[in-house]
Amino acid sequence: MITLSDPAVSSPPVDPAPAQATDGLQLRSLTKVLGGRRIIDSLDLTVERGELVSLLGPSGCGKTTTLRMIAGFLTPDDGDILMAGRDVTRLGPDRRPSAMVFQNYALWPHMTVMKNVAYPLRVRRRPRAEVAQRVEVVLELVNLLHHKDSRPPRISGGEQQRVALARALVQEPEVLLLDEPLSNLDAQLRVKVREEIRELQQRLGITTVIVTHDQEEAMSISDRVAVMNAGRIEQFSTPVELYRHPETEFVGTFIGTLNRVEGAFDGERVVAGDGVVGVRPEDVVYSAQPRAGAVPAVVERVVPHGHFHEVRVRRDDVTLSAFVSGSAPAVGEAGFATIDAALIYRDGRLVRRVERAVR
Numbered sequence: 391m392i393t394l395s396d397p398a399v400s401s402p403p404v405d406p407a408p409a410q411a412t413d414g415l416q417l418r419s420l421t422k423v424l425g426g427r428r429i430i431d432s433l434d435l436t437v438e439r440g441e442l443v444s445l446l447g448p449s450g451c452g453k454t455t456t457l458r459m460i461a462g463f464l465t466p467d468d469g470d471i472l473m474a475g476r477d478v479t480r481l482g483p484d485r486r487p488s489a490m491v492f493q494n495y496a497l498w499p500h501m502t503v504m505k506n507v508a509y510p511l512r513v514r515r516r517p518r519a520e521v522a523q524r525v526e527v528v529l530e531l532v533n534l535l536h537h538k539d540s541r542p543p544r545i546s547g548g549e550q551q552r553v554a555l556a557r558a559l560v561q562e563p564e565v566l567l568l569d570e571p572l573s574n575l576d577a578q579l580r581v582k583v584r585e586e587i588r589e590l591q592q593r594l595g596i597t598t599v600i601v602t603h604d605q606e607e608a609m610s611i612s613d614r615v616a617v618m619n620a621g622r623i624e625q626f627s628t629p630v631e632l633y634r635h636p637e638t639e640f641v642g643t644f645i646g647t648l649n650r651v652e653g654a655f656d657g658e659r660v661v662a663g664d665g666v667v668g669v670r671p672e673d674v675v676y677s678a679q680p681r682a683g684a685v686p687a688v689v690e691r692v693v694p695h696g697h698f699h700e701v702r703v704r705r706d707d708v709t710l711s712a713f714v715s716g717s718a719p720a721v722g723e724a725g726f727a728t729i730d731a732a733l734i735y736r737d738g739r740l741v742r743r744v745e746r747a748v749r
C-alpha cells in the first residue's frame with residue numbers, strides 16, 4: 391500500500407526575512423540598476439557571524455554585482471549593507487571591515503609575495519614593525535613563508551591564490567569576500583584549495599561570502615547556500631535542505647540532477663495532471679527482479695560514471711534516470727523500477743514531497 395507524506399514542506403521561494411540585527415553581514419532590499427535593467431532586485435540576505443555562505447547561480451544572475459556592492463566597489467541604488475551591526479552602505483572599500491579576493495587574484499607581478507601581502511597595510515600607513523609581523527603570521531597561516539621573496543609569476547596558480555587570500559586576511563577583516571576564488575585552478579587543486587579555505591575560515595571564525603557557479607564547490611564547503619536567479623535569491627538553505635527540498639523548480643534542476651516529468655504522481659506512477667513531478671535519480675530504484683509496488687521498466691541506456699552507472703529506464707511512457715551502483719544492467723533488459731520519492735511542483739513552486747510508504 392502506498393501513502394503520501396505530509397505536505398508540510400512548502401514555503402514561498404523568496405521570504406523576505408524580518409530585518410533582525412546580526413553581528414555578521416546583512417543585506418537589506420539591495421537593488422542595482424545597470425544599463426536600464428534591475429540587475430539586483432531588492433535582495434535580502436543575512437549571514438551570521440562566522441558563517442560561510444556561497445552565492446551560487448548561473449552566469450549573469452548577479453553574483454559578482456552583489457559581491458562588489460558588499461565590498462564597496464559598486465554603490466547600490468537602493469537598500470542597506472550592514473557589517474557587524476554597522477551600516478557601511480555609504481563607505482568606500484577601505485573604510486569597510488571587509489576584504490576581497492578577486493577572481494584573477496590581482497597581484498602585483500613586480501612585487502615579492504611579502505610586499506604584495508603587506509600592500510594593504512602599507513596603504514593604511516601601519517607602522518613598519520607591525521606590518522612585518524602581521525605579514526609573517528599570515529604567510530605562515532597559508533604555508534607560504536618559504537616563498538616570501540618570490541614574485542607571483544614564479545609561483546604556481548595555487549600558491550598565487552594563497553597569496554591573494556593572505557593579502558585579504560592580513561587586513562583582519564570581519565567579512566571575507568571571494569569571487570570565484572578557485573576558477574583558475576585545475577580540478578584536483580580546486581578540491582584541495584577549497585578545503586584549505588574552509589579549514590582556515592572555520593579556524594579563524596571569519597564571516598565569509600564566496601561567489602561561485604560551481605554547485606559542488608558551494609555544496610561542499612558552505613554552511614548555507616544562496617541560490618540566485620535573475621538578480622534574486624530563489625532559496626537560502628543548508629546544502630542538504632537545498633538538495634532534498636528545492637523550493638522552486640529552478641533550484642531543483644540547478645542543484646544536482648532531476649528527472650522532470652509533466653503530470654501528477656499517485657504515489658506509484660506519474661499520471662496525467664497539471665503540475666511537474668521531479669524525481670532525483672537516486673530515488674528511482676531499478677531491479678531485475680519484481681518487488682512490491684514496482685512497475686515494469688526497460689533499460690534504454692547505461693552511462694558509466696566510474697563508481698556508479700546512470701541507467702535510463704522507460705516506465706510506462708516516461709524515461710527516468712536512475713543511479714545504480716555495482717554491476718550495470720544490460721541495455722534492453724526488462725526489469726522493474728519504483729519511484730521512492732518525488733517533488734511535486736505547481737507553477738514552479740514546491741507543493742510537497744511525496745514518499746513511497748512501502749519499501
Ligand SMILES: Nc1ncnc2c1ncn2[C@@H]1O[C@H](COP(=O)(O)OP(=O)(O)OP(=O)(O)O)[C@@H](O)[C@H]1O
Binds near residue numbers: 425447453455603
Ligand atoms: N556595467 C554594466 N552595465 C550593464 N550591465 C551590466 C554591467 N555589469 C554587469 N552587467 C550585467 O549584469 C548582469 C549580472 O552580472 P554579474 O557579473 O553580476 O553576473 P555573475 O552572476 O557574476 O555572472 P558570472 O557567473 O558570469 O560571473 C549580467 O547580465 C551583466 O551583463
Ligand SMILES: [Mg+2]
Binds near residue numbers: 454
Ligand atoms: Mg561573476
